[in-house]
Amino acid sequence: xxxxVGKAGDGSGQVTTAPESGPATNTRSVESAAPAxxxxxxxxxxxxxxxxxxxxxxxxxxxxxxxQKGQHDVRGQYLKEQLEAKFQNGGRSADGPGNEAIQNxxxxxxxxxxxxxxxxPQTTSNILYPQEIRDVQQSINQSRANNxxxxxxxxxxxxxxxxxxxxxxxxxxxIKPANGRVDVATRERLSLENDQHFQTLPDSTKKGVxxxxxxxGQDQTALRSVKGLVTQVGFLGHASVFDTAGFRNLDKNxxxxxxxxxxxxxxxxxxxxxxxTLVETPGFDRISADSRRLMVNTLLANPDNxxxxxxxxxxxxxxxxDHLPNTTRDSMLHTLARHPxxxxxxxxxxxxxxxxxxxxxxxxxxxQDRLLRAFAKNPNGEFTVxxxxxxxxxxxxxxLNADIQDQLHDAVASNSISFNPARLTNLxxxxxxxxxxxxxxxxxxxxxxxxxxxxxxxxxxxxxxxLANDRRFQDEPRSQRKAIMDLDDRIR
Numbered sequence: 001x002x003x004x005v006g007k008a009g010d011g012s013g014q015v016t017t018a019p020e021s022g023p024a025t026n027t028r029s030v031e032s033a034a035p036a037x038x039x040x041x042x043x044x045x046x047x048x049x050x051x052x053x054x055x056x057x058x059x060x061x062x063x064x065x066x067x068q069k070g071q072h073d074v075r076g077q078y079l080k081e082q083l084e085a086k087f088q089n090g091g092r093s094a095d096g097p098g099n100e101a102i103q104n105x106x107x108x109x110x111x112x113x114x115x116x117x118x119x120x121p122q123t124t125s126n127i128l129y130p131q132e133i134r135d136v137q138q139s140i141n142q143s144r145a146n147n148x149x150x151x152x153x154x155x156x157x158x159x160x161x162x163x164x165x166x167x168x169x170x171x172x173x174x175i176k177p178a179n180g181r182v183d184v185a186t187r188e189r190l191s192l193e194n195d196q197h198f199q200t201l202p203d204s205t206k207k208g209v210x211x212x213x214x215x216x217g218q219d220q221t222a223l224r225s226v227k228g229l230v231t232q233v234g235f236l237g238h239a240s241v242f243d244t245a246g247f248r249n250l251d252k253n254x255x256x257x258x259x260x261x262x263x264x265x266x267x268x269x270x271x272x273x274x275x276x277t278l279v280e281t282p283g284f285d286r287i288s289a290d291s292r293r294l295m296v297n298t299l300l301a302n303p304d305n306x307x308x309x310x311x312x313x314x315x316x317x318x319x320x321x322d323h324l325p326n327t328t329r330d331s332m333l334h335t336l337a338r339h340p341x342x343x344x345x346x347x348x349x350x351x352x353x354x355x356x357x358x359x360x361x362x363x364x365x366x367x368q369d370r371l372l373r374a375f376a377k378n379p380n381g382e383f384t385v386x387x388x389x390x391x392x393x394x395x396x397x398x399x400l401n402a403d404i405q406d407q408l409h410d411a412v413a414s415n416s417i418s419f420n421p422a423r424l425t426n427l428x429x430x431x432x433x434x435x436x437x438x439x440x441x442x443x444x445x446x447x448x449x450x451x452x453x454x455x456x457x458x459x460x461x462x463x464x465x466x467l468a469n470d471r472r473f474q475d476e477p478r479s480q481r482k483a484i485m486d487l488d489d490r491i492r
Contacts, residue, residue, distance in 0.1 A: 128182060130156035136182050139190040140165050146194070147172075158182065174214050188223040189213060195231045201239055208243030212259075215252065222256055225263060235265055238276045246279035246292070254293045261300050271303040278309050283316040288326055291333045298337040311336060311346025318353040325365035331372040335379050344380040357389045370402070374409035378416075387412040387419045394424040396432050403441070404431055411448040415455075423455035430461050433468040443480050450488050460491045 128136070134156045141151040144165065152161045167180035173189050192198055192213070198206065209230050216222045230239050241247050250258065258275060265272035278284070278299055284292065295312060302308060315321065315336060321329065332349050339345040352358050352375065361368045371388055378384045391397060391412050397405065408431055412419050419427070430436065430451055436444065447464050454460055464487065467473050473483055 128158070133158055133162070133182075136166075136187065136190070137162055139187075139194060140169060142194045143169060143190060146199075174210055176214065184218045184220045185213070185216070185223060188220065188227055192227045192231065195227075197231045197233055197236060201230070201236065202243075205240050205243045208241075208247070209239065211248070212242055212255065215255075222259075225256075225259055229259060229263055229265075232266070234269075235262070235272065238262070238265065238272050241276040241279060244280050244285075246281065246284035249285045249289070250279070250292055250296065251289060254296050257300060258296055261303065268303065270306065274299060274303060274306055274309050278312065281309075281313050281316055283322060286322060287316075287333065288330055291330050294333065294337050298340055302340050305341045307343060308336075308340040311341070311343060314346045315349045315353065318350040320359050321353050323359070323362060324353065325362060325368070327365050328362075328368045328372065331369055331376075335372065335376045338376075339379060342380050344382075348375070348379060348381075348385050352385045352389075355385070355389055357392060370406055371409060374406070374413040377410060377414045381413070381416060383416070383418040384413050387415065390419060390421075391424055391427075394421070394428055396428045400431060401437065404437060404444075407431075407441070407444055407448060410445070411452050415452050417455070419455065422458075426455055426458055426461035427451060429458075430464045430468065433465040435469045435474065436465075438474060439468060439480075440477065443477070443484075446481060447484055450484055457491065460488065463487055463491060 134154050137152060137154045137156075140162070141154070144151055152165050153159075155162070162182075163180035166182055166186060167178050169190070170176075170178035170180070170186060173193065175185055175189060189210075192209075198209075201209075209226065213223055213226055216226070229235055230242070247255065247258070258279075262272050262275060275296075278295060284295075287295075299305065299308060312333075315332060324332075332353070336345060336349060358368065358371070361371075374388060375384055388409060391408055397408070400408070408427060411427065412424075417423075427448065430447060439447075447468065451457070451461055451464055464484070467483065467487060473480060476483075
């Protein structure tokens with residue numbers, strides 16, 4: 001028998017079903033399917049609670065509320081940053097007086113703003129969790145105890161008392177701006193100031209370290225580098241370098257490289273000694289910024305080169321060095337840097353600096369620079385300085401043009417022998433030839449070097465002079481070198 005379904009609206013309220021085979025089942029009323037009501041159980045009475053347990057539960061609830069507040073602050077911080085980004089992308093200032101959306105959102109969440117958003121990739125997130133805030137508060141209390149001040153409450157929340165205490169610490173530590181926000185610089189400085197090893201340093205040294213850290217802004221990597229360095233017992237004897245004028249006058253990047261190199265002092269103590277000795281050299285702060293950077297970078301490339309530091313001190317100690325023009329001092333130090341550890345170079349530069357002939361040229365720095373360029377061709381030569389200065393005193397030298405003078409400088413500076421007056425006179429015989437200047441510079445150099453190889457040969461000097469004045473020699477540039485060599489061979 002096929003299934004029968006009551007039609008809607010027929011009033012029966014009945015559904016009749018039957019399997020496709022077999023007898024029909026009993027019908028059942030929908031209305032009769034409602035379950036019968038169960039009897040209600042009596043409410044159990046709350047057990048009596050011990051007063052101490054109640055107090056403990058209340059304290060736990062308070063702690064839970066504090067942590068919830070901290071999490072609430074985090075959400076508010078995140079919301080604020082997102083809103084700031086949105087408004088900045090739209091060309092509006094996030095801190096502007098018309099920024100009601102941010103102000104309302106912050107008010108609604110009750111958020112505490114830990115620190116301004118940072119754009120530096122080297123800083124950590126500004127969001128502080130309750131435990132981090134408690135750590136900061138404990139550090140603040142340690143600092144306050146060291147300075148005889150009462151503690152603040154450790155709540156895990158950036159409350160008014162915490163902000164006030166942080167601002168006070170920032171002012172005393174020179175952190176700018178002193179806004180009461182717990183930023184990266186403030187946290188790293190708290191850790192430093194509470195370190196027992198740092199506290200043993202002289203006040204002047206501590207000030208030098210603080211000033212340097214204040215210049216690093218929110219660069220956490222650089223801040224931790226300094227903190228880790230100056231709190232190590234083995235480095236305390238070198239920490240005074242931060243208080244020197246030489247270190248203060250380095251540019252920021254050179255300072256960072258300098259400090260980073262010092263971090264390895266435990267494995268290489270001589271490196272720390274050499275670096276600190278370099279910048280503590282009297283007069284280091286008075287050389288140009290370019291020379292300071294060059295000296296430090298040269299030593300960073302040769303950190304074990306103690307001789308370079310000693311040669312540098314030798315040059316700076318030379319009488320009259322401070323009175324030389326800046327360009328002259330830079331040229332001398334650049335030459336020294338190209339020969340790190342060569343004692344003869346440092347000694348020659350000292351002799352040159354102190355020489356009366358050289359000092360008289362202080363009003364003509366361009367002339368000093370020309371001499372130094374020639375000196376740089378053979379800076380460790382035993383006779384380089386004497387030859388150059390003796391040449392300037394040779395009769396006829398002053399009447400030569402600058403190009404010929406410079407070629408003579410190179411000829412005597414690059415020679416390993418001493419040029420006495422007779423030898424210099426022979427050079428002047430050639431250089432004073434009436435047509436010598438008409439010859440190509442490279443041929444003039446070849447003639448001077450030929451005579452320089454045998455400077456005692458007056459006959460050779462006179463023959464080369466006559467050759468320079470020979471019109472046929474001047475008109476045959478392709479055969480000039482051969483003519484000079486042939487002449488040299490004949491006079492041998």
